[in-house]
Amino acid sequence: MEKMVEAAPDRGCSSIHRTEPTLAPNTTELKMAFAGVLKEADITAALEACKAADSFNHKTFFSKIGLSSKSAEDLKKAFEIIDQDKSGFIEEDELKLFLQNFSASARALTDAETKAFLKAGDTDGDGMIGVTEFSEMIKG
Numbered sequence: 001m002e003k004m005v006e007a008a009p010d011r012g013c014s015s016i017h018r019t020e021p022t023l024a025p026n027t028t029e030l031k032m033a034f035a036g037v038l039k040e041a042d043i044t045a046a047l048e049a050c051k052a053a054d055s056f057n058h059k060t061f062f063s064k065i066g067l068s069s070k071s072a073e074d075l076k077k078a079f080e081i082i083d084q085d086k087s088g089f090i091e092e093d094e095l096k097l098f099l100q101n102f103s104a105s106a107r108a109l110t111d112a113e114t115k116a117f118l119k120a121g122d123t124d125g126d127g128m129i130g131v132t133e134f135s136e137m138i139k140g
């Protein structure tokens, strides 16, 4: 990790990225999981661009955050992070909190955004997004 910033002294982890004081420990881990894949500056810019309610667009987001140009292997890694309960699918509740995988302080998606996001990825119509659907949605 080349871009380490000093973390709060009581965290007991020397490789924490730039962090908000309110970050929960598990969210920090998730962020670190993305750290090898995504650039901190891209994450910040992508989140900033969809800060306002109902401004989220998955294509814009995936492109800004740098996932669109990633390898299949990196997309699989990203999928596994977003699939928080490790069910093998990204369900609606995980989509709703999608942005919080990238920053604990990010907002939840609105119901309209969540449904549009699901619809965009769920090509077989089972109500959740599998790893192939996820990759196709990002690349597509």
Ligand SMILES: [Ca+2]
Pocket: 083, 084, 085, 086, 087, 088, 089, 090, 091, 094
């Ligand atoms: Ca899941």
